[in-house]
Amino acid sequence: MYELGVRRSQEIDVDALANKLNRDNAIALTGAGISVASGLPLGNEVVQGIPLNEFFMFHTWKERPSQAFAAYREILLDWRRATPNRAHQALADARIRVITQNIDGLHRDAGSQDVIELHGNLRELRCLRCDAVFASQLVWKAAVPSCPTCGDQLFPGFILEGDAVRHIARAVEWVAAADYLVVVGTQLAMDPVRQLREIARERGADVIWISAMAEKWVPLLLQPAR
Numbered sequence: 123m124y125e126l127g128v129r130r131s132q133e134i135d136v137d138a139l140a141n142k143l144n145r146d147n148a149i150a151l152t153g154a155g156i157s158v159a160s161g162l163p164l165g166n167e168v169v170q171g172i173p174l175n176e177f178f179m180f181h182t183w184k185e186r187p188s189q190a191f192a193a194y195r196e197i198l199l200d201w202r203r204a205t206p207n208r209a210h211q212a213l214a215d216a217r218i219r220v221i222t223q224n225i226d227g228l229h230r231d232a233g234s235q236d237v238i239e240l241h242g243n244l245r246e247l248r249c250l251r252c253d254a255v256f257a258s259q260l261v262w263k264a265a266v267p268s269c270p271t272c273g274d275q276l277f278p279g280f281i282l283e284g285d286a287v288r289h290i291a292r293a294v295e296w297v298a299a300a301d302y303l304v305v306v307g308t309q310l311a312m313d314p315v316r317q318l319r320e321i322a323r324e325r326g327a328d329v330i331w332i333s334a335m336a337e338k339w340v341p342l343l344l345q346p347a348r
């Protein structure tokens with residue numbers, strides 16, 4: 123595994139690595155660290171009376187939906203000010219497929235077409251009865267928005283504590299067929315990203331881990347071949 127971070131942990135020739143990396147057969151696996159240079163996540167500990175850890179719990183949305191949605195609207199407005207940084211942009215420009223743990227939607231904003239959002243997306247709402255997804259605009263129409271189809275209360279589009287991650291089968295399929303796994307801004311400590319890294323390793327793929335300063339290293343790694 124190659125690691126690029128605050129310093130190079132070993133003598134890595136980034137130019138040589140960039141030349142070797144086959145963009146068509148590379149997958150990026152990203153976490154919170156890639157969005158730091160975009161100012162996310164914001165450091166708010168309590169929003170509209172809701173501590174952030176409770177914001178991600180199902181019972182908060184079930185038992186205190188108006189308060190939960192008030193917090194949701196505030197966070198949505200805050201996050202809307204964030205824009206993709208050079209790391210998101212470089213991945214999009216290189217047309218590298220992205221598997222992300224982030225719910226900020228910045229990979230899509232950067233123009234990435236193939237993105238798996240394992241934890242869902244803050245800008246979507248979900249009906250648990252219909253299993254349908256709606257744009258977040260519905261939160262401006264009612265204090266607690268309801269499903270346009272069935273009328274049930276909507277829930278946020280990101281996963282809540284205890285939920286399974288989304289699209290994991292497709293993520294496994296992508297990684298199992300890749301020769302390069304570029305891990306950006308995640309410690310690989312938690313499942314399922316830890317498992318995805320193991321799959322890449324078993325396959326003998328090159329794992330390139332950018333542990334810090336993604337906005338510097340990702341563009342260097344994905345610079346156009348010369």
Ligand SMILES: [Zn+2]
Nearest residue numbers: 249252269272
């Ligand atoms: Zn519904």
